[in-house]
Each structure stands twice: as C-alpha cells, then as structure tokens.
Amino acid sequence: MFSKLLSKDNTNSVSSSLYDQSTSTDGPTFSETALEDIIDNAEQIIQKWNLDARFSTTNLHDSHFQSLFTQENIQEAQQFLGSIRDSQQAMPLLRAENSRSAMVLRAHNLTKIAMKRVEKEFHYILKTYRTTILSPESVSQSFNEEGRLHSGFIESEADKINELIMTNIRSIADCMITSGYKKECVFIYKIVRKSVIDEALYNLGFYELEHSSQMSQIKKLGWDSLEVKMRNWRAVVRTPVKTLFRGERVLCDHVFSNLEKDNIGDACLAEICQDRALSLFSFVENVAKNKKILSPEKIFMFLNMYEDPSGLRDDIEMVFSSDYFSNVKSQAKTSLLKLAEAVRVMLTQFESAIDKDTPKTALPGGTIHPLTRYVMNYLVALSDYSDSLADIIAGSPSAPRNTLPAFYFASPDLRNGHLPERTISVRLAWIILMLISKLDCKAELYKDHVALSYLFLANNLNYTVSRVKTTPKLVLLLGYDWISTHESKVKQYIEKYERIVWAKTLASFPNDPTADIPSAKITECFRLFNAGFEKAYQEQSSWVIPDPILRDEVKVSIYRKLVLTYQVFYEKHRTAAVESIIRYATEDLVNCLSDLFVGKDTVSRGGPSGSSTATVYDEYFSRLPSSSQSPSSSWER
Template sequence: MPRKGMRSLLFSPKMSTPSSPVSYFPSPSRFGFSPSRPSFSESVMNRTLEMGEPIIMKWNPESTTFAKVTSLFYDNRKEAIDFIKWVRNLQKAMKLFITGNSNSEKLVRAQNLMQIAMKRLQKEFYQILSMNRAHLDPESVSTRSSITSVRSSVSDFYDEEDDDDDIRIVNECITEVEDASSIAMADLKLIADCMISCGYAKECLKIYTIIRKSIVDEGIFKLGVVKLSASQVHKMDWNALELRINHWLNAVRTAVKTLFAGERILCDHVFASSDSIRESCFNEITKEGAMILFGFPENVAKNSKKLPDKVFRMLDMYTGISNHWPEIDSIFSFDSSSSIKSQALTSLVRLGEYTQTALKVFESAILKDSSKSPVAGAGIHNLTIEVMNYLSNLSDYSNILSDILADQPPQSNNPVPESYFGFTDSDDSPAPPITRHMAWLILVLLCKLDVKAKYYKDVSLSYLFLANNLQHIVVNVRTSNLKYLLGDEWLSKHDAKVQKFAATYERLGWSHVTNALPEDPTAVSTLEQVKEIFRKFNSLFDQVYRKQSVCVVLDSRLRDDIKVRLARKIFRGYQAFYNAHSAAMRKERNSTAVVRFVPEDVGHRLSDLFFGTIDSGTYLSIEPSSSHSQGP
C-alpha cells in the first residue's frame, strides 16, 4: 500500500462523522497490542464496519424502495464519492484483517457488505451507461482531441489515494466540466476502478460490453452495412450490390473516425487502470461489427464477376480502407485486434486482385474487337472513345493503382521495344509500373486502330482516321491525370505522330490538286497550256473536294492545322496562277466554262471542309449486354 494511503487511513489527527470516510481510525498510540486488547487489524475492521456500514446499507438496492429507484450518482454526487471511499476502505480493511482471521464473523460481515456495495455499483454502472446513451454516443466521445485530454479534464481527480480535499477538488472539477458526457465518463471510470480493485472486474465488464456492443452493432446496421454470405453476393443483381457498396463507402469513414474511434476513447478512459481489461473489453465490443465492415469488400471482390466497368467501385472501396489505414492501425492497435487489421488488409489484397483481373479483361476486350466497318468520315472510332474514357477515369485512381500494379507490369509477357511506349525507359530510371501499364493499353489500342485503318478503300482516309483517333487520345491524355503518368515526352512524340499522319493524309488526298498547278505561275508560255491547267485543276479540285467533303475532324485545333496547310498549298497556288492569267482568260470566248473557280470560291470550299457528320461507328463492349440481368 502506498505510504500516502496508509497515512491517511491511520494517522489522521481528527475524527470524522460517518458521512466523511477519510481518516477516521484512531492513532495506534491510543491502544496497545497486548493479547487482551484487539489487534490493530481488528480495530481497523471494527472502525470500518461501524463507519462504513450505514452508508453502504443506505444504498442497498434490496433494502428500501428509495434505494431501488434512486440513482446514487445522480441524486447526490458528494455522497457517491463517499460511498466509493468507504468501499475502498472496506476492501483495505479486509486485506489487512484476513491474515489469521479468515473464519471471523466480522470478515463474513464485511464480505456481505462488499457484495451489497458491488450490487449497488453494478446498478449505478448500468444506469449511467443506459441513461447517458446520447451523451456517450461515439460521435460525442470521438470529438475529444485525445484520450489524455479526457483523463486530464476529470478523471485524474478521482484517484483512489486522494486525501481529505478529494471531494472539494472533484466538485470543483465537475463544476468546470460543462458537458454531460465528461461527467458520465468520469463516473464510469470511478466505478470501474473501484470494482476492478475489489475483484469484481468480470461483473463490471459484462455490463459494459453488453451495452456498448449493442451500440456498435446498431451503429454498423444504421450505416447500411449488413453481413452477406458469398452466395448472396454472387446471386445479387449488380444494381442492388452497387447500392450496398455505396452504403459501405458512406459508412466506412463514419465507422472508423467516429464509431470505433469513440469506443476506443471511451473504453481506454473507463478502464484506464488495466491494460488487459480495456484490451479485452474493446475487442469484445467492436470485433463483430469491424469484421462485418472490413470483410464486405473482400466478399464482393471474391464473388463478383470480373468486369472492367465494375472496377471503379472496387477502387473506391480500396481507397476507403487505404485512406483510413492510419486510423484503423491506431484504433485496433491491441494484439487481440490483429484479426481485424488482418481482415482489412485481406480486403485490400482481394480488391487489388479484382482490379488486375478486370484490367486483363479490358485489354482482351480491345484485342477481340472485331468490327470491320469503317467509321464514316474517317472520324473517331467508338473503340477509341470508350478506351480513353475508361483510362482517363482510371487515372483518377493513380495512387491506388500504383500500389496494385507495383508487382505486375501488364506487358511482362509481351516484350516490345521501349520506343513503342512513347517515353524513355532505362534500367537507371525505369518508368513506374502504372505508367508502363497505361502506355501499354494505349499501345494495344493504337495497334487495333492500325488494323481498322486498313478497311478504308481510300488510303488517304486511313491516315486521316489515324490522325483523328490519335489526336483524340493525345487530348484525353493531356486533359486528364494520364498527363502526369505518361509525361511530356510521351505527349510530344504522339503529337508528332498526329502531325505526320495529317501530313500524309494531305499528300495522298490532295497531291493531285496541288500538282496540277505549276510552281511558277508565269512559266506557262501559251494560252492553250493555261486553259489546260485551269481545266485540269477544275476537274481534280471538284473531284477531290467531293470525296473529302464527307470527312470530319472533330478536334478544332487539328482541323484548323490541316486547313491552313491546304490553304497554303492550294489556295495560294491557285490564287497566284489565277492572278497571272485571269486577264488573258477574260478575253477568251466561254472563259467561264474554263475558269470555273475564282480564288475566293476555292478558299470558301477549303474553309468548309471537315465539318461532315460522323456516324456512330462501332462500339467496344466492356460489359456483356446481358450483365444487368445476371449476377455481378
């Protein structure tokens, strides 16, 4: 026993009334230790029974109606503190007295009195927990900055070794504490400390775990998280399962930051006197609810069809766990809670495996696309649109995907030269796996587009098709997080490829028109040669224009670039030739039949190019058409 406690128990210079439990024992100098007189331990026991029994019996829940219906801690806080003090004194007296007096009638009496006191404290403990559910809800408790701040605010004043000024200090402290949750937490700790020190930890824990576990389980249920079997998940329609996933995504933050965090703070505070008890208690309260919460993603990942469009929900759940992992690791830091953390990590693994498999299915869908119908106007293929929308959305999860793809580069079984990826990759500074994976999927798409370009009978349209689609890819990369994954080097190289495709289109599609005009307009010597050049230009320009007028270039920048280059070659060349010979042609009969276009006509027609309407093309199906009628 600490020296301070023994001194306050035995050597107080004053006597106190039964209502004041502190320092009531007579000094040892007042009685001797001769065989004819009571021993010191007997005197202590006698005095304890005499002074403490009235207070304890007053609150015997089986003795009076008053004791049954009244709460000690609610009715009279000062008397509640006295009650606890006398119980502790009784326990000390019993320990002092028990040696050599194990069969004593006084010891039996003291034990009976202790049992009455424990029943009272059990009742008080239950009432405080039950009546203060609103004040002890996890949200209120979890708003506290730390467990230490809670303890320092109130509970430190409830130390069992406090001296005569305890009641005054406690009352002053309670006056300073304004919210009811702090008072309730302090009272619970006071009772728990007393019951544990008196050997009634089991009874205290039983009450606490029953009430608090029901709160946790109810909280998980109200958040929309329920336990589902593997067969239930497998048979569930995707829309119904997605609703469950959305409930889970909304629940995980609240559960971690409020529900579990609040319970950990409360449990640590109430059972601060015993690490083993608070560990056991917290695990008992939260394990079932936590396992349901953190087991749900694993269940979904293992028992859902691996479809590319479902991967975003899996990544959302992965994010929900990984973003809150520091809190999960801190809250469930007990050894007994290791299975909860293990479940959370297992869910991450399963979600990662789902993602890897779904990306392989997505790659396979690109490779298996068998559409052979050319896109009208050499526009953007729906395969390109679908793939780039998908990859752009995936790039929003780049941090998560970096973890998932770290050990599984997608092109590991498909070695290709690094130049095909569009960036420099060396042993000294290798590209991250996610960068290589995204570049690989785009490369698979580009290879597929090369095949589809061959379906055009007009080779020039093949190159316009490639320019259109690669430009769409580049724009999507530049305007999404793919830009940060693939980098400026990738963008520069593919920008150059777009320009190369466009230049090839111009050469193949319009070279006959440009070649019809002489480089030097004044080098033509005869009028017949001038007429022939006009006739040839008229025919070729009209023919090529009609063919190319159905083409479309949706990207305004690329469209303007192509038209500017055509204008430089065709409009300026024709304008120079027209200006050089139009005066002579006007003197000829039927000149309008020979000179069908003035330069402005050519300019207007070139300006009107590439606004044709595009057909829907073909469609990349990343989900079976019957998926909504089947299980996920």
C-alpha cells in the same frame, strides 16, 4: 479519518503500520480499535446509500432510484468509493486477527451491499448517457488523438457534466474490479455498449448487409442487386470504423486505463465490436471472390471499394491495435488483397477486349472509332484511381520493357523505375499502344482511299492525345514527351493525307506561279487544276475531322499551300486564259474549303460549281495572309 489514511496512495504504509501494531508485544488493542473504526465509518456511508430490496441492478426505470454519482454529490460519491476501498483494505488485517470474527463478516457484508449499489450506478450511468455523453460520436470528440480526455477547455455546465460522467464510470470500474467484481463489471459494460453499437449499426442499415455478406447469399444476387449492396457498403463503412469502433476504443481505453496490464479494455472491445467488424470486411472479400460478376465496366465500383478501406488503414490500425484483433486486421487485409486481385482481373479483361476487337468495316468519313472513344474514356476514368492502381498492379505482369519506346515513360525517373507511378504509367502506355496497333489494322480497311486511312489515323490519334492533354493525371503519368511525340505523329498523318490528296492538284501550276508562260499552258494549268480540285473536293465531301481545332489547322494548311498558290497564279494569268476555263475565284476556293470535314450532310454552299459571286467566308479564313505573301508548300510538285 481512516478513510483518508487508507486512501490509494497510503494503503501499503498504513496497512503495514496497523499490522505491525496488531502483532506487537503491547497487544492488539489499538489495531482492533482502528480496524473497527474503519469498518464503522465505511458502514455509515455504505448503509446510507444501501439499495432497498425492491431495486435491482438492472431495473433502471424505477422512478424512485436516485443516483449517488451526480454533480451535487461529488464529495459524497468519492467518500462512498473510499469507504469501499477502506473496507477492502482492512479485510486482510481482520482475517489475520481472526478469520471468523464478526468484524470480518461485517466487512464482507458491507462489500456486498456497496457492490449492489455500484453495479446499479455503473449500469445506470452507462444506460442513461448511452446516446448523449457516452455515444461513440461524443466520446470521439471528447478525446484527443492520444486518447486522453480534453482538458483545459471546460467552460460550460455541459462540459463539466461530461467530464464528471467520464470520471465516474472509470472510478466505478476501478472500484468494482479491485474489489473482486471484475466479471460483473465487464458483463454490465459489454451488455450496454454492445447495444449502443448494434443500434447505431442497425440505423446505418448494416444488418441488411450482414445478412447478405455470406458467399452463398452473394452468389444468388444479380449484378443490379449486388451493386446496390456495394453502394450501401460504401455509404456505411466509414461511420463504423471512424466513429463507432473508434469511439468504443477510446471509451474502453478510458474506462479501463488503470488496468491496462490486464487487457480488460481490449477484451471488452473485442466482445463489442469484433464480430461486426469481421462481417463488415468479409462482405468485401466475398464480393471480390465472386468471379462470375467481373467485367471491365465494373472495375470502377471495385476501385471505389478498394479506396474506402485503404483510406481507413490508420483508423483500423488504431482501433484494432492489440493482438485481440489480429483476425480483424487479417480480414481487412485479405479483403483489400481480394479486391486488388479482382481489379487486376478486370484490367486484364479490358486489355483482352481491345486485343480481340477485330476490324470489320471502315467507318465512313474516317471519323473517330468507337473503340478509341471507349478506351480513352476508360483510361480517363482509371486515372482518377492512379494511386490505388499503382499499388494494385505493382506486383502484376506489365508490358515487357523492351516493347515500349523510351518516350512511353513520363520522365527519366519513371524510365529507370525510381518512382512508384512507373507501374501504372507503363500499364496505361501499353494499353494505348495496343489501341494504336488496332487502329493501324482498322486503317487498312480504307483500301481504295489511302488518304482517308491517314485522316482516320490522324483523327483517332488526335482524339487520344487530346484526352490525355485535358486529363491532368494522365499528363502526369504519361508525361509531356509522350504528348509531344504523338502530336508529331498526328502531324505526320495529316501531311501524308495532304500529299496524297492535294499534291497532284498543286502540281497543275509551275514551281514559280508568277513565271511567264504561254497562254495555252496557262489554259492547261487552269483545266488541270479544275479537274484535280473538283475530284478531290467531291472525294472529301463526306470526310470528317471532328476536332474543330485540328479541322481548322488542316484547312489553314491547305489554304496556305494550295489556295495561296492558286491566288498568285490566278491574279498573274487570268487575263491570258480562256475566260470560260476559269471556274474559281480565290474566295470560291475558300468557301469550298469551309465546307470540308464537317460531314456530307452539313455541306450547303453548292460545292465547286459555285460562281465567283459567292462571298461566304469563314471568319477564320478572312484573317489569313493575302496574295501579297508567298504561299508555303511542303508538298512535292
């Protein structure tokens, strides 16, 4: 009866009523009787669940121990906790009557007996369900994003047990702390929960990382060993933050939710997780500060490490939200800053490597230079990290604005700096501009073959543009204006190559190849064409165009400007010329063109000395216009 009267909701009013009765002029008889009844009722249930002396609060493996807080004893467990509250609430009134009375001593002893049982129960529940209901993974799933226990979805028996356990540990914690056993409650909670986290981290391999997280240890590691550690860190980091630490945050908030003003939950979480979290993030900082390992090719590992904690920012803020964890948040932020600094250093090293690359010897055939492949492979890989790079290089020096033409910016917004992507767009455009500048220097090595220098530039710029076009993020960052401008530049290089190589050969014919001219002039035209074509063919026999699309475009251009002109002249004047001077039929020229730009080792059709019986046609050329169509030519003749 009094247990109900002195429930949590009625404590103040009932206690005040009893106190008023105890000090009334009518005498203390009723209040003493009521208080004695409260103690008697409390003693009855507390003594029922009194632990025998052989049970200790930490001996959880005693097979004789029976927990009060089970599904079968829900009501009795509530009565037990209610009796403790009744006894505690009656204590001040008893002391007011007589601080040394036997009743006060009884109430005090009952509290000690009850707390022994409650401590045992608290430890037992935390320990028994540490890997099931109370595991961080299970706790995370049991609570919604606001940290509240899911309700309305309790369907199975397991769900009911889950809710009961979560309710019991909070009720017990409330009881212990309000009864003056805060220290014992927190001690038990921290010991058990810290062991849960430590065991989970051990299974993840965290302690191997923690051992090598000190700067002195990191400096001893070679790159291969350190890279393994970094990969392990990446594999580990998400689980502690998103599951282990988050689960502990949720559980602490739940268990100590009625005591938020005391920050008990934050204090417990700090004891359980703080040191481990600091070790987790300090590893990153110390790796990033090890300048001797930094080099351009390692930037991607550092970018991966940067993106991992960056993607966990919301989780870190949620778990370590209170002032207790200012050092953890500071460490996580410092780690990101150091990683960003390391990435900027390596990006600068990459640019410096391009700048320091000195021309040595011309590549045979004007093929794609290794520097071009290296730079574009690097930029394609970097583009996968465009969001992170935009953050990282936002505050770093970039290409001076006046050194980059307008088309180096993807859009008017980027040109005016209205989008965050502008920083990375400018930086990538600047790197490509550095590459193009180096290619111009390398093209000068083809001193005796100016046409080949233009073919070299066309090949390399075409490769650069192709890599951009086939990389969606580079298209987004550099824009279609950039692509269009550089495609036009490729065409200009090809036109210059064609003009230098083929213009003289094309000039063998009159401007109007169908015009009537003397037979001697006709013979001279064929002779000049033969000499010019054979010289150009032999000169280009080892030249290459690696891109099959560009290769076909160049062949088609030569076909339309040279071969079709020859075909018209050949069909008009071959009967008037000395037969021995005519070396090529149209199909022979087509076969010769088919051999070009694939490399010297692949030429197999006999070159320009092949007879008119050669009938090997590329499928591509077989679809080109016949001589009935006028040849097109933009070469000067």
